[in-house]
Amino acid sequence: MVASSENFPLLRDLLADQQRLQTPAARAAEAFEQSRTTGRTSAVFAALIPLSAPGPGEQYAFEVALDACSGCKACVSACHSLNGLDDTETWRDVGLLVGGDERHPIQQTITTACHHCADPACLNGCPVLAYEKDPVTGIVRHLDDQCIGCQYCVLKCPYDVPKYNSRLGIVRKCDMCQSRLAEGEAPACVQACPTHAIRIVTITTGAPLDAHPRMKSAPQPGHRGADVSSLQMAESFPSEAGRTRLSGFLAAAPDPAYTEPTTRYVSRRPIPPSLIAADASELRVQPAHWPLVVMLTLLPLAVGCQLIATSASFLPSWMVASARDLTALIGVSLIAGGLGLAASVFHLGQPLRAWRIFLGWRTSWLSREAMVFGPWIVITALAWLRPQLAPVAAGVGVLGLFCSVMIYVDTRRVAWRFSQTAPRFFLAALNTGASASFALGFAPLHTALLLAFGTLAKLACEARVFRPLDEAEDDAPLTPALSTARILCGPLRGWAGMRVAVGLVAGLLVPALVLTATIPQGGAIVVFVGVLLAELTERALFFRSVDAPKMPGLPANLSRRS
């Protein structure tokens, strides 16, 4: 008998039954039953958090017992679920350290969240004061309502902690479940660790790294009292003497001197400093941040035009300029400056909140950059009307560019050190400014010479990035500098080649051809477009090839790769 709709009432019943759920009312008795029990707030978890608030000079910190951490990663999932994070959002990570020798190979899982640093780089860099360090608990909180989504904290944090949430256009991060702690409830990760490897301790801030954490509620050694729940771990509650702090912060983790992370990694087994992260050899290409690429190409162009206009007015003998030429140059700078600043807005997840960007000026170079480039664009507009103001605009613009340089230098990323970033940004101003002048037909010989010098000088500066390739052995561990060099010769090889080729053609060859009248005058436009293209590419490579420090990760995991 084959089914037909007439003789198949069973199907209808089954489909209807499949959609039927027991309603909460029907579960009321069950729920009542469960509400009597203490569940996740039980005394078991209370033993893993301090009983009292930190005193002066103290703060809360995560303590991770490496011996107990076996790599189950429940902490990450539980944090995700109990904090109601978005599908792809996680505030805790796990990684792996590997090493040892043939006879005693070592693998050690590392669980890591926000380190609630004593000197938080995220907080210091935030232009809108969207971070605060709780004066009592020391918890570094992110104020989601204040955040403008500039993601500078993502660049500033050496531990890759703040995570950008594109749905909300803001960054979010671990707050040590402060509202749970305030109620005497353990943070999600602490509650969820099957071996109680994570707990909250009170530490003395500013103490050297080998100082002992103070665990106010730690059970006494050998404590087996009747009130101790069966859930208490034998292994993860060694006596205080058994908890050996690692020398330093943690092998293969970024240098703690920068932000003074407070997380304490403890182990009774020695964790050799020679261990490396399981993903240490992975080349991680970073996001390009296109709005920033555009901004950081157009603002140097604007300032470059102003500098050339200024030099024309200060050195009239060197460059004879007509008022019309100057106005045209400043006009270019006004358009480029306006577009550049507009582009930067597209980088923000919450542009409407951006008016408060100056608030962080005491510590944030991003605030300072905004505070300089804001007035600068007004001065530039005035200079367009009155060219004698060009030197003022140029001076302020140089200051702005210096702030831009410092934004990246202040992240302490090796590829963005001052000796790389400053020449790149200022030579970019020279090259783009000169190419604009050249295109406008303003002192073509002089500007072509400037452009030739700038092109060669900048390429020489960029070429220094590849030096680690010559110095490093083939199997040398991946240092930050080596990582940048390998990314540029590896995944970004094509882009890097294009940047050099376009730079040389537009910066040297075409100007020469135009000057020698080998090609028509219109080739000057090619110079401008080509130099701009070369600079845009270089700026994208600047972002994409940077070494982004982070805590140790997992092998062969590409889910975080940008």
Next chain:
Amino acid sequence: MTAELVQHPAEFGLGRVPARLTPAATTTSVCGFCSTGCGLKIHLNEAGEAINLTADGEYPVNLGMACPKGWEALTPLAATDRLTTPLLRNPSNGLLEPVNWLTAMGAFVRNFKGIQEQHGPAGISALSTGQIVTEEMALLGALAKFGMGMRHLDSNTRQCMATSHTAYKQSFGFDAPPFTYTDFEESDALIFIGANPCIAHPIMWQRVMMNRRSPEIVVIDPRRTETAMAATLHVALRPKSDLVLLYGLAQLLIQRGALKRDYIAAHTQGFAEFEQFLAEFTVERTAQETGVAIETLEQLAGIIADRERVSFWWTMGVNQSHEATRTAQAIINLALMTGNIGRPGTGANSITGQCNAMGSRLFGNAGSLLGGYDFASASDREHVARILDIDVAKIPDGPSLAYDQILDAVDRGEIRGLWIIATNTAHSWINQGTFARLRAKLDFLVVQDMYATTETAKMADLVLPAAGWGEKEGVFINSERRFGVAKKVARAPGQALSDFAIFQLIADSWGCGAMFRAWRSPEAVFQLLKRLSRDRPCNFSGIRNYAHIDDFGGIQWPYPDLSADLAVPDPAMPAKASSANGSGADAASESTSDTHRRLFADGQFFTPNGRARFYFDPPRAMPELPDAAYPFLLLTGRGSSAQWHTGSRTNKSAVLRKLAPTELYAELNPADATRLGVRSGDRLRIASRRGQADAIAFVTAIVQPGQIFLPMHFAAVNQLTYPAFDPHSRQPSYKAAAVQVQAV
């Protein structure tokens, strides 16, 4: 935006939860991934739909903890590639196209009956799973064999637990893992053989970490796994030399006089022959064949001899071997001869794999007749037919072919129709290329799954949309024989139906619906199965219903219906509450005796004479040894706690994807890496005589020189594996194949 994350105190003992996820009610459910059988507390909204979950603090298995798969258990239900209608392959364009259930049932019945008319009733066969609830397994087994006339039905539990099943059945007289999880806590020495609980069973490892007896933890494994790292002694033996090692240990224990002769005499049989057999396993031979130093062997024997409570735990390293059953029995033998069984903290304990492998072993109706009866026994067949009220002639008089034999029969053209339920053969079957080839020999392939995107579903002629864990109810039986209830807390998408409902629909469409009138709901089937279990070692006839299981935090078998003379706990005083919180000494001891029970305390086994039996055979070399052309030995295994088997569910969670490798990687010893000129991160091509796989090199001394490890969760791995099978359990030997490795 801050408001999004603001937490409110939730009721139901949950502590604080994000305001938007505040539950209107909660219920409990047992996790549907692995055999640990953790209790989850499901948070429900006003409509009774699951919105979140936490690990159940009162459940005696996991005590408020869960692994990341458990925490993410609801996520795979919301995957965008859920199957919402049946799909039927359109012969004109070769594509799978949505059809309604009536068309799907028509195609199912027409094609399978057509095959049976041409090739006999055994021309169709089914491959089932350890992932569905017991009631569904029983209905499938009964429908396939008694209703549809199939002779052969097997399950993916063949790939993980068949060895333990066979070993226990022979040695103890019944498939009876003797332990309870408290044995992890109460042991003086835990010997893990081919097991990596840190990764495979994190919540069991939690129980090991709760052991307060300063136990020795020994890990016998070729790799220095996470568990080996945490052990007090890691015995890094040569792969597949464990049988020699275990016999060598037995011989050392005899020499030390560490035997419990009284126990052996009173409760076992066959020891004299075993003792004689062991004579040739000298410590020198053992050391030479296993690569383990004599001192280490002596040390290990000393631990077993000297510690009061020694427990042995094994998983896939033992079960997946060419001589798996004898290896498992060599472990059982060690426990028997040292009297380490039936006491707290002892036992020869097989840690199961899938959430309901135990249900499948008892009620799958594959190797043994429903309830662990014997197909070959006329009286057993009559007994079962009487309880089920069916014609005894419908029950086959012999067991099914095993998984590999079913596929061989497909190859020979004897089986022409295959129905695959909740498993991913095209990914997981050993020497996977064979299955792709066999697909062409099948006239009709039906796949029943939550997703149409599994490797196997993509090959099917008909795909039936199944509801998943959380969208249906029934019981699972965990590693320690504990029944737990899985609940329906989410609506299945579209027209997807529970496997139970699909089986009902098929029974009706096939024309054998009348045979299953009594099987009207999972709980009705549970009552049937109770009656089937009544005279069996697994007797659980004392369990009243699902609510009874819930009230007691799961119930272990045996649980006979002897309420008058057995101390059945008072339902008004649920034992589970006290076990988690230790609220009082009396409650605690009572709960331990009822909530955590082990077998064989009285030394009585399930064999006809009540004695456990010693089984042994001479060790054999693995079938495919590395040679000059294929110099590496390939090991496979679980790669991370965030991945489950072929990833059809766990890959749906963004969180779990972050916690696991996303690309196939190969662990390679530094010495081999240097020789091959390979660095971590380089691309490797790994080839066997059967296929090849590309992987990212991960250079680490965790693996020994000459060996390479690949995590099994990636489909390419089984291109390489060598199809060897244990002769007794027919379980495939996934962890030994000769391969060559080169940089690409």
